[in-house]
Amino acid sequence: xxxxxxxxxxxxxxxxxxxxxxxxxxxxxxxxxxxxxxxxxxxxxxxxxxxxxxxxxxxxxxxxxxxxxxxxxxxxxxxxxxxxxxxxxxxxxxxxxxxxxxxxxxxxxxxxxxxxxxxxxxxxxxxxxxxxxxxxxxxxxxxxxxxxxxxxxxxxxxxxxxxxxxxxxxxxxxxxxxxxxxxxxxxxxxxxxxxxxxxxxxxxxxxxxxxxxxxxxxxxxxxxxxxxxxxxxxxxxxxxxxxxxxxxxxxxxxxxxxxxxxxxxxxxxxxxxxxxxxxxxxxxxxxxxxxxxxxxxxxxxxxxxxxxxxxxxxxxxxxxxxxxxxxxxxxxxxxxxxxxxxxxxxxxxxxxxxxxxxxxxxxxxxxxxxxxxxxxxxxxxxxxxxxx
Amino acid sequence: xxxxxxxxxxxxxxxxxxxxxxxxxxxxxxxxxxxxxxxxxxxxxxxxxxxxxxxxxxxxxxxxxxxxxxxxxxxxxxxxxxxxxxxxxxxxxxxxxxxxxxxxxxxxxxxxxxxxxxxxxxxxxxxxxxxxxxxxxxxxxxxxxxxxxxxxxxxxxxxxxxxxxxxxxxxxxxxxxxxxxxxxxxxxxxxxxxxxxxxxxxxxxxxxxxxxxxxxxxxxxxxxxxxxxxxxxxxxxxxxxxxxxxxxxxxxxxxxxxxxxxxxxxxxxxxxxxxxxxxxxxxxxxxxxxxxxxxxxxxxxxxxxxxxxxxxxxxxxxxxxxxxxxxxxxxxxxxxxxxxxxxxxxxxxxxxxxxxxxx
Numbered sequence: 001x002x003x004x005x006x007x008x009x010x011x012x013x014x015x016x017x018x019x020x021x022x023x024x025x026x027x028x029x030x031x032x033x034x035x036x037x038x039x040x041x042x043x044x045x046x047x048x049x050x051x052x053x054x055x056x057x058x059x060x061x062x063x064x065x066x067x068x069x070x071x072x073x074x075x076x077x078x079x080x081x082x083x084x085x086x087x088x089x090x091x092x093x094x095x096x097x098x099x100x101x102x103x104x105x106x107x108x109x110x111x112x113x114x115x116x117x118x119x120x121x122x123x124x125x126x127x128x129x130x131x132x133x134x135x136x137x138x139x140x141x142x143x144x145x146x147x148x149x150x151x152x153x154x155x156x157x158x159x160x161x162x163x164x165x166x167x168x169x170x171x172x173x174x175x176x177x178x179x180x181x182x183x184x185x186x187x188x189x190x191x192x193x194x195x196x197x198x199x200x201x202x203x204x205x206x207x208x209x210x211x212x213x214x215x216x217x218x219x220x221x222x223x224x225x226x227x228x229x230x231x232x233x234x235x236x237x238x239x240x241x242x243x244x245x246x247x248x249x250x251x252x253x254x255x256x257x258x259x260x261x262x263x264x265x266x267x268x269x270x271x272x273x274x275x276x277x278x279x280x281x282x283x284x285x286x287x288x289x290x291x292x293x294x295x296x297x298x299x300x301x302x303x304x305x306x307x308x309x310x311x312x313x314x315x316x317x318x319x320x321x322x323x324x325x326x327x328x329x330x331x332x333x334x335x336x337x338x339x340x341x342x343x344x345x346x347x348x349x350x351x352x353x354x355x356x357x358x359x360x361x362x363x364x365x366x367x368x369x370x371x372x373x374x375x376x377x378x379x380x381x382x383x384x385x386x387x388x
Numbered sequence: 389x390x391x392x393x394x395x396x397x398x399x400x401x402x403x404x405x406x407x408x409x410x411x412x413x414x415x416x417x418x419x420x421x422x423x424x425x426x427x428x429x430x431x432x433x434x435x436x437x438x439x440x441x442x443x444x445x446x447x448x449x450x451x452x453x454x455x456x457x458x459x460x461x462x463x464x465x466x467x468x469x470x471x472x473x474x475x476x477x478x479x480x481x482x483x484x485x486x487x488x489x490x491x492x493x494x495x496x497x498x499x500x501x502x503x504x505x506x507x508x509x510x511x512x513x514x515x516x517x518x519x520x521x522x523x524x525x526x527x528x529x530x531x532x533x534x535x536x537x538x539x540x541x542x543x544x545x546x547x548x549x550x551x552x553x554x555x556x557x558x559x560x561x562x563x564x565x566x567x568x569x570x571x572x573x574x575x576x577x578x579x580x581x582x583x584x585x586x587x588x589x590x591x592x593x594x595x596x597x598x599x600x601x602x603x604x605x606x607x608x609x610x611x612x613x614x615x616x617x618x619x620x621x622x623x624x625x626x627x628x629x630x631x632x633x634x635x636x637x638x639x640x641x642x643x644x645x646x647x648x649x650x651x652x653x654x655x656x657x658x659x660x661x662x663x664x665x666x667x668x669x670x671x672x673x674x675x676x677x678x679x680x681x682x683x684x685x686x687x688x689x690x691x692x693x694x695x696x697x698x699x700x701x702x703x704x705x706x707x708x709x710x711x712x713x714x715x716x717x718x719x720x721x722x723x724x725x726x727x728x729x730x731x732x733x734x735x736x737x738x739x740x741x742x743x744x745x746x747x
Contacts, residue, residue: 115636116641140706183710184710186711186719256733258733309694312723313733317540320516321541321581324573325423325573341575345719345720348701348719356702356705387639
């Protein structure tokens with residue numbers, strides 16, 4: 001299907017479908033294959049090249065839209081993983097309400113003892129007939145209190161080396177034994193949760209991929225996550241550099257030659273990073289994201305931190321203030337929200353969440369540059385025997 | 389004789405202050421306090437100021453002080469930085485005290501009362517005021533000698549009994565009861581700032597120019613470097629301990645060369661921060677012009693404290709992003725201190741002037 005055909009199809013859909021009922025419109029859009037055109041027919045797509053999605057978005061501008069904040073995990077991480085590894089039944093069951101936002105998703109990966117070394121995670125899933133019984137603790141789960149479903153990685157075999165004993169599940173967040181507690185961050189608010197899983201029973205048909213294949217399935221999720229965090233190219237001079245630039249333009253009394261040079265340096269860095277993101281998007285238009293996506297996320301984090309730090313410094317006296325330390329649960333992730341002090345503190349998480357900058361540098365050096373990996377002491381030792 | 393090392397007396401003072409802080413100001417208790425209605429710990433301040441006498445370090449013995457110098461003050465600041473203790477030492481015993489020491493008049497014998505710890509004072513200038521570009525523009529002295537105006541972002545004002553207020557080119561003492569002092573949400577939870585508003589407030593003129601205020605800002609900037617050193621040192625030590633203990637990939641994360649090299653770089657930054665901070669303290673204690681030593685120390689230590697705190701957070705990973713871990717108190721102190729008493733850029737610019745490196 002080419003661009004003209006897709007545009008015609010989107011226009012016809014728009015004319016034929018009333019937009020008054022948001023949910024009905026989104027369901028109809030999914031059923032018409034205009035949700036994500038690169039997905040197969042019957043699953044919200046048309047089996048078309050990924051880049052043609054832009055044409056659909058243009059034709060359907062002004063119609064009811066998704067909630068990108070609330071649906072980020074579902075759209076960016078769960079959906080590509082379900083598409084790649086789910087059974088036909090799972091794809092049919094989950095993808096439509098995921099896309100329309102009727103069901104919100106969260107991610108149960110990181111644990112207190114398993115951050116950068118995710119594969120060492122300790123949450124156990126033990127088979128009991130047609131069910132799995134899950135016990136453990138997860139952390140850094142955004143949106144857990146809104147979520148209907150979670151993508152979950154758990155240990156199903158502690159007697160084999162760590163990467164081989166993992167299995168990937170869809171976790172029912174309404175199941176008995178699932179408890180989400182808000183986790184307060186340095187910004188004062190709780191954007192994330194700790195999730196405690198106690199005797200949670202999941203039917204085997206919520207397993208995604210083969211038993212013991214959880215690490216491979218999780219890689220698909222993580223590659224997509226890094227692109228989702230770092231891969232939004234945006235417009236020239238937009239995003240975080242745009243906020244600092246706006247302060248600079250509106251407040252001539254704050255300017256100094258020193259700050260000017262530093263701002264210009266960061267503006268250039270933001271622009272070349274944006275261009276690299278555009279180029280990466282073009283390369284990946286038809287395929288799955290590769291390890292190059294890690295570079296974008298690495299650049300995004302360091303740039304955000306430099307820019308927000310500069311803005312607090314630029315504001316001088318105002319930088320000594322803070323808008324509000326009240327402990328509250330935020331409804332969605334927003335790196336740019338609120339005042340400069342908030343953005344400065346929030347940006348500190350950008351180099352930790354979704355793969356630390358250290359892990360991303362390892363990925364780049366080993367998988368992109370082909371440098372030999374560090375000697376690994378844990379590769380062939382059963383997980384249960386690892387020092388920790 | 390000048391020295392960048394610590395004397396025996398200075399080490400004894402350090403040990404005494406550290407002992408009190410370990411006992412009364414653990415990171416967990418500071419975290420609990422900053423969320424209360426009384427973020428400054430006035431019980432701890434009384435122990436330090438009155439019982440130990442640190443409030444009077446800069447005040448001559450003839451006025452009831454210890455007659456010590458900036459060097460001893462710097463050691464106390466290192467320890468206060470190392471524990472982000474919420475006490476008004478820098479704001480009262482350094483900034484306000486220095487301004488008062490330079491003033492020709494001291495009608496209420498304020499210095500003696502500051503030295504004994506009976507009184508706490510604050511210099512009513514924005515904490516971001518630079519020693520190089522300070523102008524008193526926001527408060528005016530009326531013909532009747534009262535003051536009217538507003539000063540924003542004043543550190544330590546909320547717990548001051550007396551405010552030293554620059555107005556119309558002179559310096560005045562105002563009883564805090566005659567001013568409205570409103571604490572505002574502050575980036576630095578352990579040194580909140582306040583807005584000071586004066587409405588025809590009765591005031592006593594103590595100096596007819598602002599030279600003492602500029603001297604106070606310069607002294608404060610130079611000694612703040614020692615506090616920043618203390619902040620950086622806590623972050624470095626705490627991170628080092630964590631890197632030895634935290635295992636990922638079946639080994640302590642501190643065994644990874646990429647991490648070790650970063651720690652070595654941070655250590656070198658802190659080594660030089662210590663030398664710079666000592667240099668400023670020693671210069672402020674001596675007879676010669678301390679300006680270049682102060683500018684160098686503040687240009688270096690302001691950024692180093694922020695950098696070490698930021699790296700400490702990153703090397704702690706997710707736990708460093710939590711409210712529950714005290715690290716954020718140090719990051720917030722470091723970032724606010726970077727803006728305080730002139731930014732590193734302001735001090736670099738002054739280095740340009742003093743080291744004959746014109747723009």
